[in-house]
Amino acid sequence: MIAEFVIGRSTQLNPVGAFQKLKGGVWPIVGWLGVAAGFIILSFYSVIGGWTIKYIISSFTGLINPSTDATGYFLGFIGNGPQTVLFHAIFMAITIYIVYKGIGEGIESWCKILMPTLFVLLLVLIVRAVTLPGAGAGINFYLNPDFSKINSSSLIAALGQAFFSLSLGMGAMITYGSYLGSKKTSLPQSAATVTLLDTGVAILAGFVIFPAVFAFGVAPGAGPGLTFITLPQVFALMPGGAIWSALFFVLLLFAAITSAISLLEVVVAYMVDNVKWARQKAALVIGGAIFLLGVPSALSQGAMPINILGLPFLDAMSLLSDIMLPLGGMLIALFVGWVIVDVAKKQTTIEGKFALQPVWIWILRVVAPIVIFVIFFNAVRALLSSIGL
Numbered sequence: 001m002i003a004e005f006v007i008g009r010s011t012q013l014n015p016v017g018a019f020q021k022l023k024g025g026v027w028p029i030v031g032w033l034g035v036a037a038g039f040i041i042l043s044f045y046s047v048i049g050g051w052t053i054k055y056i057i058s059s060f061t062g063l064i065n066p067s068t069d070a071t072g073y074f075l076g077f078i079g080n081g082p083q084t085v086l087f088h089a090i091f092m093a094i095t096i097y098i099v100y101k102g103i104g105e106g107i108e109s110w111c112k113i114l115m116p117t118l119f120v121l122l123l124v125l126i127v128r129a130v131t132l133p134g135a136g137a138g139i140n141f142y143l144n145p146d147f148s149k150i151n152s153s154s155l156i157a158a159l160g161q162a163f164f165s166l167s168l169g170m171g172a173m174i175t176y177g178s179y180l181g182s183k184k185t186s187l188p189q190s191a192a193t194v195t196l197l198d199t200g201v202a203i204l205a206g207f208v209i210f211p212a213v214f215a216f217g218v219a220p221g222a223g224p225g226l227t228f229i230t231l232p233q234v235f236a237l238m239p240g241g242a243i244w245s246a247l248f249f250v251l252l253l254f255a256a257i258t259s260a261i262s263l264l265e266v267v268v269a270y271m272v273d274n275v276k277w278a279r280q281k282a283a284l285v286i287g288g289a290i291f292l293l294g295v296p297s298a299l300s301q302g303a304m305p306i307n308i309l310g311l312p313f314l315d316a317m318s319l320l321s322d323i324m325l326p327l328g329g330m331l332i333a334l335f336v337g338w339v340i341v342d343v344a345k346k347q348t349t350i351e352g353k354f355a356l357q358p359v360w361i362w363i364l365r366v367v368a369p370i371v372i373f374v375i376f377f378n379a380v381r382a383l384l385s386s387i388g389l
Contacts, residue, residue, distance in 0.1 A: 001166060001173055001191040003336035003364055006347040008177020009187065010340075014269035015171035018178065022340050030331045031270075034171025037324040038266035039286075041170065043294035044317045045263065046095065049256040050087030050298070051078070051228060052249045059245035063232055070232045074224075079302030088298045089291060095260040096287035099268055100280055103179060107261055114254045121251040122204050128244055129211040138214030142206050160322065160375050165198055169328035172262040175269045186351035188360075201255075208248070212238075227252070264290070309387040319383045326376040330369050337364030 011018040015031035054077060055063065063073055078084060098110045129135060163169055177187075209231065213220045216237045218230055235245035264287060271282035297314035300306040308316040336344045341361060348354045 002187050003332050004173035005177035005187040006344045008174040009180045010343050010347050012178050014273045015174045016270050017273045018174055033328045035267055035270050037170040038263040040317055041321045042263040043290050044297040044314045046091045046294050047088045047298045049091040052253040053090055054087045055249045056246050059242045064236045064242045064245045066236045070229045074228045081299050081303030084298040088294050092291045095264050096283050098261050099264045100283040114258055118254045121247055125208045129208045132215035134215040135211035138211035142210040156378050163325050167262050169325035171266040175266050184351050187348050188354050322379040326372045330372040333364045333368040
């Protein structure tokens with residue numbers, strides 16, 4: 001993350017323009033990789049973001065009822081093409097609007113609203129979850145992990161999740177770094193703050209999920225199953241479950257929107273800087289194109305058999321992004337550690353001394369590329385395995 005901030009602030013440009021300015025040659029390909037990753041990821045991310053909007057509404061229209069088959073409800077929804085495309089369109093429209101308004105009036109002002117609200121909702125849901133009868137079992141399960149089950153595969157999976165969660169390797173942090181300008185902002189401190197907040201929110205989310213799941217004796221699932229099947233079953237058993245369900249999915253929506261605007265901003269920034277489009281035009285045209293790419297993902301989960309290499313379109317896009325992010329991250333680490341090391345040293349000491357700078361440089365040069373290559377290799381292996389190779 002510090003390396004991406006360095007590239008962005010030192011050039012004041014989008015990922016493609018930044019690499020062109022700093023070195024040129026083949027290196028702008030890394031910037032293009034980030035722009036392409038942002039485009040692809042948002043196309044399917046918006047589909048899932050749309051699911052959260054649907055579930056906010058569904059919380060008050062029959063979903064949160066002990067007699068409702070949560071699995072059947074979810075499969076019925078994602079198999080309904082017009083609905084999935086509609087909610088995908090609503091989510092993209094919100095994202096486009098915020099980016100359309102610009103940095104100050106759009107992204108910055110909306111994040112000032114969304115982020116505090118997100119934390120408040122999270123704390124309210126935590127209080128509700130941990131005060132449920134039987135919640136102690138869930139807290140104990142959460143805070144006393146079975147370390148014997150942690151192996152190389154789980155560590156690699158965690159690193160891959162960290163990459164996605166922190167928006168690394170896709171140009172988002174380069175783009176945001178370019179907006180820091182000449183402000184006396186400590187890049188190492190900024191990266192540490194973002195990482196700690198991101199991790200903190202993830203840890204707090206566990207205090208919503210596991211106490212609630214264990215309080216009602218529901219087996220914890222994973223991924224979409226946990227979010228859209230298990231938790232609605234839990235909320236259905238709670239007093240005032242519809243309200244708690246709606247609050248949870250509003251929380252999820254806000255978190256998704258903050259990530260989505262980062263993804264769209266990467267591509268829009270390129271169009272504004274390099275193609276010289278007006279921000280408004282770039283947001284509308286690029287946002288519209290991303291929406292269209294997302295339509296096959298929306299339909300591929302049950303409405304229509306839209307497959308690539310035998311995989312549903314959404315799953316294929318997700319696996320492709322799992323490869324693109326670590327590849328971009330690995331190349332960024334090598335670029336900053338070996339090619340623009342003098343720029344990196346200067347940018348990380350603008351606000352003061354960076355005591356760990358020598359260690360950081362060698363992590364970028366050697367440790368990070370090796371570790372990230374392992375993530376990249378496993379992502380490629382997972383894709384090949386998924387298509388039967």
